[in-house]
Amino acid sequence: MTPQTDESPLVDDIAARIRARIMNGELAIGKPLRQAALATEFGVSRTPVREALRQLQNGGLIEMQPNRGAVVRVPAPWEVRQAYEVRAELEGMAARRAASRITERGLAALREHNAVLCEAVARVAGEGPRGGSGEGVHAEGASTTTTAANDCFHTVICEAADNPWLTRMIDRINESFPRNVSSLALAGDERHRQLNIRQHDAVIEALAAHDADRADALMREHVISSGEHLTAWYERRSQTVFHG
Structure with missing residues (x-):
């Protein structure tokens, strides 16, 4: 100490x-x-x-x-996977609690944040390849907005769960990895970007229906899926980051 x-x-x-x-x-x-x-x-x-x-x-x-x-530091892929396994359980619990507590205002906020992600996907798809490194520049430029929207989506659910201990534990895991990396990992994978949005939509529907079991299961599935995608990104990145 x-x-x-x-x-x-x-x-x-x-x-x-x-x-x-x-x-x-x-x-x-x-x-x-x-x-x-x-x-x-x-x-x-x-x-x-x-x-x-x-x-x-x-x-x-x-x-x-x-x-x-x-x-x-470049986290080891196994660290990312294990962290997201824990995060999935915690965020599943948050979604379960939120299902009986979230307000219409909270649901509207979730839809708004997910709409930002939808717009980013549509914008990139509409522009198409620019040649050279143009698409990569665009993706990184948009990462601040998409990272914030994605983080806010999860924050709204944590706030609705109304358990400060749970929120602190989730925050501790999130603070272990650079927050922009998730957006960078998604930027190169249109299929996973669309999956991310669909999973958010499904969570919103479960919360709107006050279905705690479904909200819990969908959130755990979403976080595990995101963790596997991020783990694969770190696996690729760890092979090249200290070379060249």
Whole structure:
């Protein structure tokens, strides 16, 4: 455990700022984190930066590699799969609880967030290939919007479940992996993007019908499916991220 010092609030602030950049994809997995550059950017000495990186290492977001120093960590595929197995059970429970508690306003919010995902899929399909790397640029540019919409969809259900302990446990799992990665994984797979939307629609229907058993089962199926897709993405990514 890191002892408390007068610099602890500064260390926590720097760690939070770096964590936010990792989670939104600004600092990509596999990217080296140079202490000198970060210290200059934040206008501090290397000491609080070093402590902040140690804090993030303890949290599993970065790792120390020989001859490279601190690097944004690439999770092992088995870690992703196991995390999503747990998340599926927790979010299934959230959907079960939400089925008897969600309001019409909550259902409208779910439909709105899923509509954003539908529009993104339709927009990409309508534009078609642009040649070169144009489609990839578009997909990454849209990832912030789609990531937010997808996260908000799940957040609405967690809020409707009305169990802060459950929400905190789900948040802890989500904070273990960069949030933009799910959108990047979906961006290259139209079939899975459409499946994601259909699964959301099915969950909404079950919640609207106040069918707790069906909402639970559909949400668990959805999260497991997403976890398998993300695991496959990490498997491919882990083979190339440190090469070239």
